[in-house]
Amino acid sequence: MPIKSLLILISLLLFTQNIAAKEYKWSNKLTFLGFLKKHGIPQKTYYKMHKEDKELIQEIRAGQSYSINRKKGKITTINIPVSDELMLQLKNSKKGYTYKYVEIPYDLIERTISIKMKYGFKKDLYRATKTWYYGKELEEVYSKSIPFNKMRKGDRIILFYTQRYRNNKPYTSPQIDACLIEIKGKPFYGFLMDNEKYYDSLGRQYKRTYTTRFIRPVPNMKRISSRFTHRRYHPIHKRYRPHLGIDYAARSGSRIVASSKGKVVFKGWKGGYGRTIEIQHANGLKTLYAHMRGYAKGVNRGTYVGQGKTIGYVGTSGRSTGPHLHFGLYKKGRAINPARYVSKPSAKTIKLKGKAYNKLRKLVRHYRPQFRETRARKNSIIKKESKKCLNCFKKLPPRKK
Ligand SMILES: [Zn+2]
Known part of the structure; x- marks a missing residue:
């Protein structure tokens, strides 16, 4: 081995020994105070926290993995996810421990599923993806308000969805951004707005036609x-x-x-x-x-x-x-x-207006050529590609110091 590469190897080894990130799992019965004690972090780190931040800490899930970075054996930062979006970051400096909630970095991959119905939309989706997830999600998208049972052989199902990745592993459930279901050749589009609700191409919300098993937990709320x-x-x-x-x-x-x-x-x-x-x-x-x-x-x-x-x-x-x-x-x-x-099933149709409507139309225009292109293809395919999508989580406003 040439001297030069040997030197590089040695310095790399030294580097990794000095600075190392280690993954841990949040065990079932671990409390936050217990966690602090386990890693030799002062308990006041918790007591100093703002009340709402204390509340958020309760969201740390058992089985959640978190990472600790050390330099020369000393803790520098700890990252603990508290939701799909944010993680609690503890930083150790000369002044002691400080904390803040920061965004969890992730990669976003956009994918397309396009199939012609053969046996039933759920079954076909299952055969193509080996999961029932997409079929169930589609029912949610349309609030079970379109006649899925009237679909016939050859009707199209197209989904544009995004999957997040962290450290090259899928993370959180895939999100359907836009979709098309054909029923006897008639198209039903769904577009996700603001990561929350689905609308058709004219900005009408799919009406919920069924009652869920959940009711408001405070009958006499203000x-x-x-x-x-x-x-x-x-x-x-x-x-x-x-x-x-x-x-x-x-x-x-x-x-x-x-x-x-x-x-x-x-x-x-x-x-x-x-x-x-x-x-x-x-x-x-x-x-x-x-x-x-x-x-x-x-x-x-x-x-x-x-x-x-x-x-x-x-x-x-x-x-x-x-x-x-x-x-x-x-x-x-x-x-x-x-x-x-x-929420209860609503009797009247909710329709987007003004700014929100324009935003939806922008989405429709973005996806229209993609739907056309995908639909023109003959075979049942799952196209995979990586690119940025219009409907991703909005970039956060810059953090002001
Ligand atoms: Zn609350």
């Missing part, structure tokens, strides 16, 4: 004081802080009811969430009720509760702001927007 968002830019604190649930403001002591039937899997104090109950439902869905003043009699861990059953009372535990219920919904452990499940 108002919704905070909605669900993966990223909320806090103008005063000048930083990002997601809100992974819906806050229902209500009088202290108002009834909190089980949003759907299920089994109580957690009851007790949960850090920034204060008095909390968690209920496990069917299909991997779980609801969380936080800041309770107290629990209803007879509701314990392991208790089965029916929908609408009183489980506790609105309070402010764990937080100092006014009485409210923080209501979270989790699908296989990931926080999702409860509004998607709790």
Whole structure:
């Protein structure tokens, strides 16, 4: 081996020994204070935190992997994902530990699925992708409001979707950005706006025609004081802080009811969430009720509760702001927007107007040639390609110092 490459190898080895990132798994029973203790980080790092940040820490999932960077054996930074979007970053400097929430970097790959129906749209999608995910997602896109059962052989299914990658591994579920379903040759388009709702090419929202198994958890709420968002830019604190649930403001002591039937899997104090109950439902869905003043009699861990059953009372535990219920919904452990499940079927058609409508039309114009091109191809194909999409998460505003 030439001397030069040997030297490079040696210096590389030295380099990797000096600075090393190590992956850890957040174990099932690990608390944040326990985590700090485990790595020799002062407990005040937690006690100094803002209340809302303490609340967010409760979102760290068991089994979540996090990384610790060390230099010469000393911790420099720790990254712990708290949602699909943000991670808690602890930094160690001469002044001690500081923390902030920062964006999780990821790569975005856009892909296309295009198939002609043969056996049924769900079955065909399954055969092409080996997962039922896309079929189920499509039903959600159209709110089950189009006659899927009238599809016939040769009808098209086209999906443009994006998949995120972290460290070359798929991360979070794929997101359908635009889609087309043909029913007896008639096209039904779906376009995702602002990562939330799907509209047809004229800006009409697909009407929900079915009732989900979830109801509003505070029958006598005053108002919704905070909605669900993966990223909320806090103008005063000048930083990002997601809100992974819906806050229902209500009088202290108002009834909190089980949003759907299920089994109580957690009851007790949960850090920034204060008095909390968690209920496990069917299909991997779980609801969380936080800041309770107290629990209803007879509701314990392991208790089965029916929908609408009183489980506790609105309070402010764990937080100092006014009485409210923080209501979270989790699908296989990931926080999702409860509004998607709790809202009632609407009678009137929602149609985009003004700026929002123009934005949608821009999307339509972006995808139209792609639909045309994809449709012109004969065979059932899954085209894979990597490029930027119009509908990706918006770039965040620059962080002001
Ligand atoms: Zn909240």
